[in-house]
Amino acid sequence: MKRDPRPAITDMLNRIERLRRFDPDAVLVASPLSDERAIVERCLEVISEASRSLSDVSKARYPDIDWRGIADIGNVLRHAYDRVAPRVIADILRNDLDVLQHAVTEMLAELDRG
Numbered sequence: 001m002k003r004d005p006r007p008a009i010t011d012m013l014n015r016i017e018r019l020r021r022f023d024p025d026a027v028l029v030a031s032p033l034s035d036e037r038a039i040v041e042r043c044l045e046v047i048s049e050a051s052r053s054l055s056d057v058s059k060a061r062y063p064d065i066d067w068r069g070i071a072d073i074g075n076v077l078r079h080a081y082d083r084v085a086p087r088v089i090a091d092i093l094r095n096d097l098d099v100l101q102h103a104v105t106e107m108l109a110e111l112d113r114g
Contacts, residue, residue, distance in 0.1 A: 008053035009108045015043040015050075016101045024090040032082075040089060041077050047100075048074025054107065062103040070100070 022040055030037045051059075051070045059067045073092070076084060 002055075003053060005053055005055065005058070006108065006111060008050035009104050009111075011050045012047050012104045013101065013108070015046050016097050016104075019043050019093060019097060022093060024093040027093060028086045028090040030086070032084075032086075037086075037089075040093070041081070041084070044089070044092065045074045045077050048072075048077070058107050058110075062106075065100060065103050066096075 019040060022036060027036060027040055048070055051067060054067075059065070073088075
């Protein structure tokens with residue numbers, strides 16, 4: 001039986017909203033040990049993991065989203081955390097949240113419509 005993707009989508013949307021509280025420029029210069037960086041990185045990990053719960057069919061409807069990159073950033077943050085360039089995190093905050101939020105909001109609406 002397939003798992004309901006709604007909880008994963010909701011987690012993604014909640015984490016995107018939380019990430020919007022952070023200034024990308026501040027994250028760029030924040031210490032890797034700062035609470036700010038820890039929160040941002042954890043939100044990205046959750047988004048990454050939740051994205052793996054979405055069906056390939058759903059993801060295919062949004063080809064402009066780098067789904068592989070979303071899944072991969074979680075692995076990078078978990079396994080190569082000491083080599084993550086702050087610029088990469090700042091760029092995600094600046095450039096990727098709007099498109100991802102739109103896509104997962106649409107996915108949720110499609111599910112709710114049945």
